[in-house]
Amino acid sequence: MKLAARLDRIEPFYVMELGKAAQRIAAGPLCDPARGGRRMILLNIGEPDFGAAPRVREAAAAALVNTPYTPALGLPALREAISRWYAQRFGLAIAPERIAITAGASAGLQLACLALFERGDEVLMPDPCYPCNRHFVTTADATPRLLPTGAAERFQLAPQQVRDAWTPASRGVLLASPSNPTGTSIAPEALRDIAGFVRERGGVTVVDEIYLPLSYDERFGHSALGLPGGLGDDVVTVNSFSKYFGMTGWRLGWLVLPPELVPAIERLAQNHYICASTIAQQAALACFEPASIAEFERRRAVLRERRDFIVPALNELGLTVPVAPDGAFYAWMDVSRHHADSWAFAHELLESAQVALTPGRDFGLADPQRWMRLSFASSMDDLQEAVRRLREVLG
Numbered sequence: 001m002k003l004a005a006r007l008d009r010i011e012p013f014y015v016m017e018l019g020k021a022a023q024r025i026a027a028g029p030l031c032d033p034a035r036g037g038r039r040m041i042l043l044n045i046g047e048p049d050f051g052a053a054p055r056v057r058e059a060a061a062a063a064l065v066n067t068p069y070t071p072a073l074g075l076p077a078l079r080e081a082i083s084r085w086y087a088q089r090f091g092l093a094i095a096p097e098r099i100a101i102t103a104g105a106s107a108g109l110q111l112a113c114l115a116l117f118e119r120g121d122e123v124l125m126p127d128p129c130y131p132c133n134r135h136f137v138t139t140a141d142a143t144p145r146l147l148p149t150g151a152a153e154r155f156q157l158a159p160q161q162v163r164d165a166w167t168p169a170s171r172g173v174l175l176a177s178p179s180n181p182t183g184t185s186i187a188p189e190a191l192r193d194i195a196g197f198v199r200e201r202g203g204v205t206v207v208d209e210i211y212l213p214l215s216y217d218e219r220f221g222h223s224a225l226g227l228p229g230g231l232g233d234d235v236v237t238v239n240s241f242s243k244y245f246g247m248t249g250w251r252l253g254w255l256v257l258p259p260e261l262v263p264a265i266e267r268l269a270q271n272h273y274i275c276a277s278t279i280a281q282q283a284a285l286a287c288f289e290p291a292s293i294a295e296f297e298r299r300r301a302v303l304r305e306r307r308d309f310i311v312p313a314l315n316e317l318g319l320t321v322p323v324a325p326d327g328a329f330y331a332w333m334d335v336s337r338h339h340a341d342s343w344a345f346a347h348e349l350l351e352s353a354q355v356a357l358t359p360g361r362d363f364g365l366a367d368p369q370r371w372m373r374l375s376f377a378s379s380m381d382d383l384q385e386a387v388r389r390l391r392e393v394l395g
Helices: 004-008 014-026 052-065 076-091 104-116 129-138 159-165 189-201 257-274 278-288 290-316 342-352 380-394
Strands: 099-102 122-127 141-147 170-176 204-208 235-239 253-256 330-334 369-373
Touching: 014 104, 014 141, 014 235, 014 342, 052 189, 052 278, 052 290, 076 099, 076 278, 099 104, 099 257, 104 129, 104 253, 104 257, 129 170, 141 189, 141 257, 159 189, 159 257, 170 189, 189 204, 204 278, 278 290, 290 330, 290 380, 342 380
Parallel strands: 122 141, 122 170, 170 204, 204 235
Antiparallel strands: 099 253, 235 253, 330 369
C-alpha cells in the first residue's frame, strides 16, 4: 500500500514509545512485589492526577439522557461561558462568536493550520516545542521551521530572532506560552514585538495557551488576546479543558479566532468531525461554576507546591533546571552531567530506578540528547519517592 509522502516528515511520538517500554518493565519482575520489585513511577506523561471535578462528572451523567449533535462551533451556552471566563479571569471582552469549541486542543490546532497554512509556507516555531504542534503544520503541507532557543530567552522565540529568520515564504509563528516541554512563558514584551512584526508582514500569530490557567507568576499569566494596540484581535489562540480543568480524555478544547476566520473554521469542523462530543460539552459547562473554579484553583496551588519541591531537588541531583517553570507542570532539565544521551539515559532509569521520564528527542533538533522532561503532575508522594530513587542511582 502506498502511503502519503507527508508521513515521511512525521516522526513517531517518542514519549509514547518510552511509555510502552515503561509498561513492559512495570509488568515484569522488576516491578513484581512478589519478587521484591517496586512499582513504576510515571513522570513522563503530562496528565494531572486529579481527574474531572465532581460537578463536571455529575453534569456528564445528566447529559447521557440526550446527546444530539451540537452546532459545529459548539454549544452556544458553552461559548458564552468561556467568554465570561475570559472577562473574569483576564479582564478581556471576547465575543462568544469568536470562540469555536473543538474536539480537543489538538483538533483546534489542526483546524487552524489547515485554514491558514499551505504548501510552500513556513511557520516559525521555537526549538524545543511540543512535537504534535509542528506535525499539525506538516499535515497542512506547510513546513515548520524550528529556531533554536535557550535559557536566556526562557526557551521562547526572541523578536530579533523572528525578524532575522523571516523570509518571503514565512506565513506566521506558532508559539506556546507556557510551553510544553519547558513550562516557561514568553515575556509579554517579546510576544507583543513578535505579534506586531508578524502583522506588519501580513502573517499570523498562533499561540497555544492550554497551560495558561496554570500560571504561577502574575507577570506571565496574561492571554495573547489582550495584547495592546489591537494586536490581540489578530491572534489565534488555542485552549483546552484537559489541563487546568482536569478533563483529560474528554477531548474538548476551543479556539479564539479573528472574526473573519470563524466561517472557515466552522466549515472545516463540519467536514472533519461534525462537532465536539456533546457529553463533554455539557459536562464542561459545570467547569465554570464557582465550586468548580475554587477546586481548580486549589489544584493549581498544589501543582505550585510540587514545582517548588521538585525543581530544587533536581538541581541538587545535578539534573539542572536552568529556568524554573512559571506555569504548566513540567521541568526541563539538563542531564549532560550524568549522561551523553537522554534517550539511553531514560531507558536506563526505567531499569535502575523504575522512574519514567521523557527524553528530549521528541521536542526538537537543538541538542535534544542533552535534555529531559519531568512531569510533576503526579502526587507529592510519587515525586518524593522518585527523588529518593534517583539519588540512590545517581549518587
